[in-house]
Amino acid sequence: MEAAAVFEIRSSDDVVRVRQEVRARAVAAGFGLVDQTKIVTAASELARNTLDHGGGGAVRVESVSQGGRRGVRLTFEDQGPGIPDVEQALKDGFTTGRGLGLGLGGSKRLSNEFAIDSAPGRGTRVTIARWNSR
Amino acid sequence: MDRIPVLKLGDALLVTVQVDMHDRLAAALEEDLTGRIAATGAKGVLIDISSLEIVDSFIGRMLDTIAAVSRMLDADTVVVGMRPAVAITLVELGLELRGVRTALNVERGMALIGRRSDAGRGGDDGGGDRDGPAAEDIDDDGG
Numbered sequence: 001m002e003a004a005a006v007f008e009i010r011s012s013d014d015v016v017r018v019r020q021e022v023r024a025r026a027v028a029a030g031f032g033l034v035d036q037t038k039i040v041t042a043a044s045e046l047a048r049n050t051l052d053h054g055g056g057g058a059v060r061v062e063s064v065s066q067g068g069r070r071g072v073r074l075t076f077e078d079q080g081p082g083i084p085d086v087e088q089a090l091k092d093g094f095t096t097g098r099g100l101g102l103g104l105g106g107s108k109r110l111s112n113e114f115a116i117d118s119a120p121g122r123g124t125r126v127t128i129a130r131w132n133s134r
Numbered sequence: 135m136d137r138i139p140v141l142k143l144g145d146a147l148l149v150t151v152q153v154d155m156h157d158r159l160a161a162a163l164e165e166d167l168t169g170r171i172a173a174t175g176a177k178g179v180l181i182d183i184s185s186l187e188i189v190d191s192f193i194g195r196m197l198d199t200i201a202a203v204s205r206m207l208d209a210d211t212v213v214v215g216m217r218p219a220v221a222i223t224l225v226e227l228g229l230e231l232r233g234v235r236t237a238l239n240v241e242r243g244m245a246l247i248g249r250r251s252d253a254g255r256g257g258d259d260g261g262g263d264r265d266g267p268a269a270e271d272i273d274d275d276g277g
Contacts, residue, residue: 016154019188037188037219041227044190103191106227 029070042107054078071131146178178247184215214243
């Protein structure tokens with residue numbers, strides 16, 4: 001497995017594909033079942049955001065290590081309309097689409113690291129990482 | 135187009151979700167299920183998600199919607215077979231599926247639905263999804 005790979009997110013089939021790729025990375029990093037489930041769920045939320053709100057985009061999937069710990073880092077990027085108020089978008093219940101408004105805040109809770117960069121007209125980039133907790 | 139089979143099981147309908155749900159598949163399932171509830175007079179819908187490795191807010195919303203629509207058609211929805219790692223993740227995600235009852239497996243889900251249709255035949259069916267006062271608490275967390 002390469003250290004990093006990029007996958008397009010243009011359809012709901014691609015969301016399924018992203019989940020499978022992230023699962024494989026998490027298994028390769030030695031994640032337990034709960035950690036695997038958390039990162040795959042976070043990836044699914046963010047991939048769906050990229051598709052539904054960003055009008056499609058891509059995700060970079062990386063296997064990372066730091067001080068002997070292994071982890072998975074995901075960077076979702078789209079050239080969509082962007083998020084005018086990131087703080088508000090991170091609150092539960094905030095939604096402009098068909099979800100429950102848990103996508104951003106929920107995926108933040110499921111990750112060990114979370115960063116978002118977005119502004120109107122500039123698209124959105126969300127980076128998360130989860131480390132093997134075993 | 136693929137469809138998810140809906141099986142009749144006594145007073146209930148059983149749906150086993152085994153594949154990754156897509157938007158169209160979710161919409162088709164909602165339509166098929168509601169049609170079958172109306173046609174069969176089923177008192178309950180069991181949705182078996184034991185094959186699902188993750189439940190995200192898209193699937194969660196689908197389960198909530200099916201439960202709400204079924205309720206309007208006088209049928210209870212019980213989600214069965216959730217994996218422990220999925221439960222842990224859902225709570226952390228903030229998606230606690232409050233509109234949906236859950237049971238560990240199909241057998242216990244059937245028991246929940248069976249109690250409810252017995253209570254219905256007993257006359258007092260005005261209390262929504264509450265069971266009669268004598269009913270034993272099996273899986274009900276009280277909401």
